[in-house]
Amino acid sequence: MTVTIALVYQSLLGVYGDRGNSIVLLQRLRRRGLDAELVVCEPGDTIPPDAQVYLLGGGEDLAQISAVKALKADGNLFRGLDAGGVLLAVCAGFQICGTSFTVGENDEVHEGLGLLDVSTRRGPTRAVGEILTEWTLPDGDTSLITGFENHGGYTTLGKDAKPLARVEKGIGNDGRGFEGAVQGKIIGTYPHGPVLARNPALADHLLELALGHELDPLPMSSVATLRTERISAIRG
Ligand code: GLN
Numbered sequence: 001m002t003v004t005i006a007l008v009y010q011s012l013l014g015v016y017g018d019r020g021n022s023i024v025l026l027q028r029l030r031r032r033g034l035d036a037e038l039v040v041c042e043p044g045d046t047i048p049p050d051a052q053v054y055l056l057g058g059g060e061d062l063a064q065i066s067a068v069k070a071l072k073a074d075g076n077l078f079r080g081l082d083a084g085g086v087l088l089a090v091c092a093g094f095q096i097c098g099t100s101f102t103v104g105e106n107d108e109v110h111e112g113l114g115l116l117d118v119s120t121r122r123g124p125t126r127a128v129g130e131i132l133t134e135w136t137l138p139d140g141d142t143s144l145i146t147g148f149e150n151h152g153g154y155t156t157l158g159k160d161a162k163p164l165a166r167v168e169k170g171i172g173n174d175g176r177g178f179e180g181a182v183q184g185k186i187i188g189t190y191p192h193g194p195v196l197a198r199n200p201a202l203a204d205h206l207l208e209l210a211l212g213h214e215l216d217p218l219p220m221s222s223v224a225t226l227r228t229e230r231i232s233a234i235r236g
Pocket of ligand 1: 016057058059060061090091092093095150151152153154
């Protein structure tokens with residue numbers, strides 16, 4: 001079986017280097033001897049309806065409106081998720097998965113994809129800087145997530161979405177201590193970095209969700225060293 005990773009709309013949601021998440025997933029599969037392919041889709045291309053992992057990245061406010069329109073017109077992201085696909089949505093990608101988000105100085109409200117029970121409104125100050133959070137995995141273990149946040153929108157979770165992690169440093173969803181959202185096999189989160197390069201445990205969690213089984217560990221000393229450096233730099 002070939003695992004398909006669909007990288008969606010880089011021309012709209014590719015501003016913050018989040019395409020690196022796709023490379024991390026591909027490499028972590030291939031280094032374990034698994035077949036994996038990357039499908040890069042732009043508006044107008046047909047998104048694969050049967051990918052195992054879909055990726056949305058960060059982008060500017062106006063691009064979010066175009067992305068929602070194109071994703072609704074295509075429809076295959078919805079089909080792929082109904083069929084059991086996993087979605088990682090970062091920053092602008094996270095915001096558009098919600099029920100609504102605001103754009104511009106006048107805070108125009110736009111309808112989102114409705115995949116996550118979250119909504120986003122412009123916050124009092126832009127959240128810019130390193131972020132460190134503590135993520136509790138489904139088995140109860142915890143792992144630190146590091147990244148770089150840069151967003152003006154503040155996100156509120158409804159009852160169907162659970163926070164991904166607790167904030168140790170940074171703003172996160174809205175400055176009130178939580179970061180990201182999880183709902184079924186959809187994970188929304190603010191950190192760039194790319195987040196999966198900085199946090200391989202999150203990459204493997206997504207792959208295990210997508211494949212439905214555990215993966216062998218894949219220790220990489222250079223990644224571990226970088227992580228330790230990042231964490232101590234943020235903690236000061
Ligand atoms: N435009 C959104 C905001 O500022 C998302 C920014 C981003 O993707 N980094 O909230």
